[in-house]
Amino acid sequence: MTGIIWIVIILIGLIMGLAFYAANFFINVALFRENEWYHTTGHKMMNPDNFNKGRSQYDLTEEKQLQKGAEFWEQPFAADYWLEVGNERLYSRLFQPYPKTKKWVICVHGYRSYGKRDMSYVASMFAEQGYNCLVPDLRAHGQSSGNVIGMGWLDRLDLLSWIQEVLKIEPNAEIILFGGSMGASTVMMTSGEDLPKNVKVLVADCGYSSVYHEFGAMLRSAFRLPNFPILTIADSLARKKVGYSLKEASAVDQLAKNERPLLLIHGTGDKFVPHQMLYKNMEATNGVKESLMIEQAPHLSSFIYEPEHYFETVFEFIHRYCQ
Structure with missing residues (x-):
């Protein structure tokens, strides 16, 4: 039983670590002008119609x-x-x-x-x-x-x-x-x-x-990622990194x-x-x-x-x- 608990704890920790990475990556891509990944890859993922001319x-x-x-x-x-x-x-x-x-x-x-x-x-x-x-x-x-x-x-x-x-x-x-x-x-x-x-x-x-709901839509449609817990973490990171909340x-x-x-x-x-x-x-x-x-x-x-x-x-x- 103890082994199962430890496996669950490790899995939760791994999921939260991946969620934090994804949230931090997403905030850097979405909210900072200088982001090379957005220009080379992200823009096409988020708004494909711009590239279907x-x-x-x-x-x-x-x-x-x-x-x-x-x-x-x-x-x-x-x-x-x-x-x-x-x-x-x-x-x-x-x-x-x-x-x-x-x-x-x-x-x-x-x-x-x-x-x-x-x-x-x-x-x-x-x-x-x-x-x-x-x-x-x-x-x-x-x-x-x-x-x-x-x-x-x-x-x-x-x-x-x-x-x-x-x-x-x-x-x-x-x-x-x-x-x-x-x-x-x-x-x-x-x-x-x-x-x-x-x-x-x-x-x-x-x-x-x-912004909160728009980013949620982008996570689902462009990145195929769940909103929770990524968006919750992203909201907290945004406060620290750019000075405003996605929800506000x-x-x-x-x-x-x-x-x-x-x-x-x-x-x-x-x-x-x-x-x-x-x-x-x-x-x-x-x-x-x-x-x-x-x-x-x-x-x-x-x-x-x-x-x-x-x-x-x-x-x-x-x-x-x-x-």
Whole structure:
């Protein structure tokens, strides 16, 4: 009997040791900018649709959108804009085609991407509707400094700073917050803060309900690993390594304090952020809410799959609550 007990103890110790290793590895991969394994292997495992490009109608549409965004990025009314936040130097691209307008949008990119890649086309569409635009690179992304990825939680405070920068330019600005992927969760996490009245409408495309649940989804789908006890250990490690908890980084908890109109968008073919998270976010918010679900669209691709329907829905929603 004693031998069996020792075998059980050894097995439990071995399992916990392996779980700690897996949790530590996962945190290093997910939350630090400089991680070679993510760039060579992890990205393809977590978001395979990014690597399945061909010559379909959607690939051709994406190419055209990226070209339009690149041209917009270099327009004469565009300029680089920098902001010092703590020890970080954050970058954004500022577009002011309409110096006298009060209509502004801040467009926030996704995980391990950057503003030009994800949001230049979106910004160009807003400009066609008469908006000035600010497109930041989140900390540890693009041209912004930093090594710790904020997953929207640290970024929500940076977004508050960017809002204040817009208000320095135009004190009476009416501001739309638009985000995709991690940028969508950044917008939703920001919604629970003490926002100025200038922020009128929120649009969140394929955002996760919390970092804890998003990482749980990735452990299951990409790594084929169980959530427990790995995710519990990872949550504790995150507190020590990056200064925030995976559980506290919750769009759902922040949306419970939100009273602004929110449009939620998701594609049913999303393999990176499960589209079912839209329903959790929808249920959580206290403000006016609507949703748009695009059939079969992969992660952050809804405006590629149904561009006309997508932007008609977005601008109709915005104009309803922000004249």
